[in-house]
Amino acid sequence: MNTLEVKTRPFPDQRPGTSGLRKKVPVFQQPHYLENFVQSIFDSLEGFQGKTLVVGGDGRYYNRHAIQVILRMAVANGFGRVIVGRGGLFSTPAVSCIIRKRRAFGGIVLSASHNPAGPDGDFGIKYNIANGGPAPEKITEAIFTRSRNLQCYLTTDSDDIDLDTAGEQKLGSTLIEVIDPVADYADLMEHLFDFDRIRSLIDSGLFSMRFDAMHAITGPYAVEILENRLGVEPEALMHATPREDFGGGHPDPNLVYAKELVDVLFGSQAPDFGAASDGDGDRNMILGRQCFITPSDSLAVLAANAHLTPGYRQGLAGIARSMPTSQAADRVADRLGIELYETPTGWKFFGNLLDAGKATLCGEESFGTGSDHLREKDGLWAVLFWLNLLAVRKESVHAIISAHWRSFGRNYYSRHDYEGVNADGAGELIESLRAAAGSLPGKRYGDYEVAFSDDFAYTDPVDGSLSEHQGIRIGFTDGSRIVLRLSGTGTEGATLRLYLERYEPDPAQQSLDAQDALADLIRIAEEIARIRHFTRREAPTVIT
Numbered sequence: 085m086n087t088l089e090v091k092t093r094p095f096p097d098q099r100p101g102t103s104g105l106r107k108k109v110p111v112f113q114q115p116h117y118l119e120n121f122v123q124s125i126f127d128s129l130e131g132f133q134g135k136t137l138v139v140g141g142d143g144r145y146y147n148r149h150a151i152q153v154i155l156r157m158a159v160a161n162g163f164g165r166v167i168v169g170r171g172g173l174f175s176t177p178a179v180s181c182i183i184r185k186r187r188a189f190g191g192i193v194l195s196a197s198h199n200p201a202g203p204d205g206d207f208g209i210k211y212n213i214a215n216g217g218p219a220p221e222k223i224t225e226a227i228f229t230r231s232r233n234l235q236c237y238l239t240t241d242s243d244d245i246d247l248d249t250a251g252e253q254k255l256g257s258t259l260i261e262v263i264d265p266v267a268d269y270a271d272l273m274e275h276l277f278d279f280d281r282i283r284s285l286i287d288s289g290l291f292s293m294r295f296d297a298m299h300a301i302t303g304p305y306a307v308e309i310l311e312n313r314l315g316v317e318p319e320a321l322m323h324a325t326p327r328e329d330f331g332g333g334h335p336d337p338n339l340v341y342a343k344e345l346v347d348v349l350f351g352s353q354a355p356d357f358g359a360a361s362d363g364d365g366d367r368n369m370i371l372g373r374q375c376f377i378t379p380s381d382s383l384a385v386l387a388a389n390a391h392l393t394p395g396y397r398q399g400l401a402g403i404a405r406s407m408p409t410s411q412a413a414d415r416v417a418d419r420l421g422i423e424l425y426e427t428p429t430g431w432k433f434f435g436n437l438l439d440a441g442k443a444t445l446c447g448e449e450s451f452g453t454g455s456d457h458l459r460e461k462d463g464l465w466a467v468l469f470w471l472n473l474l475a476v477r478k479e480s481v482h483a484i485i486s487a488h489w490r491s492f493g494r495n496y497y498s499r500h501d502y503e504g505v506n507a508d509g510a511g512e513l514i515e516s517l518r519a520a521a522g523s524l525p526g527k528r529y530g531d532y533e534v535a536f537s538d539d540f541a542y543t544d545p546v547d548g549s550l551s552e553h554q555g556i557r558i559g560f561t562d563g564s565r566i567v568l569r570l571s572g573t574g575t576e577g578a579t580l581r582l583y584l585e586r587y588e589p590d591p592a593q594q595s596l597d598a599q600d601a602l603a604d605l606i607r608i609a610e611e612i613a614r615i616r617h618f619t620r621r622e623a624p625t626v627i628t
């Protein structure tokens with residue numbers, strides 16, 4: 085085996101977004117494109133010679149090819165050991181789990197998350213650091229800078245590695261270890277949650293559920309954990325076989341893209357509990373019979389009930405949520421007398437808080453929930469957390485959320501997405517809001533009066549780093565909020581996200597439809613931001 089130095093030229097468009105570099109597959113298929121980015125990652129790191137790298141992806145189209153490329157480059161760049169999931173597979177939370185458990189130097193995750201896959205779909209790559217979490221902005225910016233002047237990369241002339249058999253193989257002086265992608269992660273879940281109790285609930289015959297893996301990576305994890313370890317019937321698992329094109333679907337666990345599951349839970353013979361996860365297994369959606377739990381409410385409920393699970397019995401250090409996530413968790417933190425941290429969108433911002441022991445639970449409105457057990461959000465973890473609560477409380481999902489609202493008040497919440505709009509128009513919308521922000525406080529819109537308005541900036545309480553321009557916040561005197569920001573994960577045009585939130589303390593007013601409850605705020609958002617004008621769209625593409 086020989087090490088090769090391959091000449092290349094820089095690509096101008098390799099700046100990582102909210103969660104790594106995401107592009108259409110044909111973009112990644114350009115000669116040297118993937119290699120350039122991988123070399124830019126390695127060149128931005130120090131001291132990895134002889135250390136361990138974890139590599140795996142969500143199994144989407146191009147995953148197998150990319151893994152072979154990365155293996156050769158990891159060998160040529162001097163890693164001592166590379167741990168790969170069998171078949172090149174790892175869910176994003178499992179990569180985080182393995183990095184931590186095996187004390188690896190870092191890991192590479194291949195995924196474009198919930199974005200569709202296939203030859204014309206999306207592909208993605210991101211680097212995770214030794215704590216198991218996404219690289220912080222300091223590193224992602226260094227990767228981007230390096231990518232802009234890269235002239236060559238290192239690889240080897242070796243054959244493809246057999247990815248389908250667990251075991252160790254030597255390539256040059258690097259050990260390639262192919263492992264079962266599920267076992268370590270499943271063991272960790274068994275340690276955090278009361279599997280005996282969940283199994284009794286499932287065996288009782290009084291409880292039924294569905295889990296939709298959406299033809300993506302959580303299929304094998306769900307089979308091992310839900311079916312093999314907890315006794316859930318195979319028929320309760322939907323789309324549990326991963327496919328390279330995710331069955332042509334859009335594995336985003338929300339009311340629009342997980343419609344099949346939603347129809348079952350809102351149908352006449354609905355089971356008691358429903359859940360779904362996304363392409364790479366880090367997102368989750370929680371449903372009850374005829375009932376949808378917003379991710380923001382889910383975080384609040386988990387926090388309020390964490391003491392009922394073995395893993396969190398000792399209490400929470402603090403809760404962190406991304407800025408656009410509703411303030412429902414703030415009320416729980418307040419009651420528990422613990423700190424609430426508001427961070428920019430992106431799981432990477434939770435890493436320092438978790439490492440410093442400041443937060444135990446974290447959540448995002450974008451169907452992400454997780455804790456200090458890993459440094460990624462974790463789809464099945466959230467499902468198991470809910471199952472543990474249901475097994476202990478022996479109430480329906482609907483009864484649990486209603487009781488929560490009665491106790492804490494309800495934060496009506498919705499997100500309206502305008503996907504794939506013209507990037508210039510979306511940019512102008514944000515610019516005009518930024519310019520107007522200072523003049524909004526004190527203005528009245530119907531019953532609402534603007535209390536504050538700003539472009540959210542975050543100073544990390546651990547390392548003092550400042551992240552600016554993280555979204556426009558318009559807060560009203562009654563605690564309601566409108567937030568607008570541009571997505572950092574799309575691959576076509578721009579995606580504008582409008583987040584709406586209204587607080588309702590009166591139990592008699594807590595069972596409205598969220599869109600009805602938020603109708604005034606939706607109108608006010610249009611009046612202030614002129615969304616139709618700037619996006620040239622009459623309505624959002626996705627409402628969750």
Ligand code: G16
Pocket residue numbers: 102103196197198366367406429430431432448450452570571572573574581
């Ligand atoms: C990623 C990030 C999340 C973020 C989400 C949406 O999730 O990890 O932290 O909330 O994108 O980001 P945006 O609003 O910028 O599109 P995932 O599941 O896509 O990796």
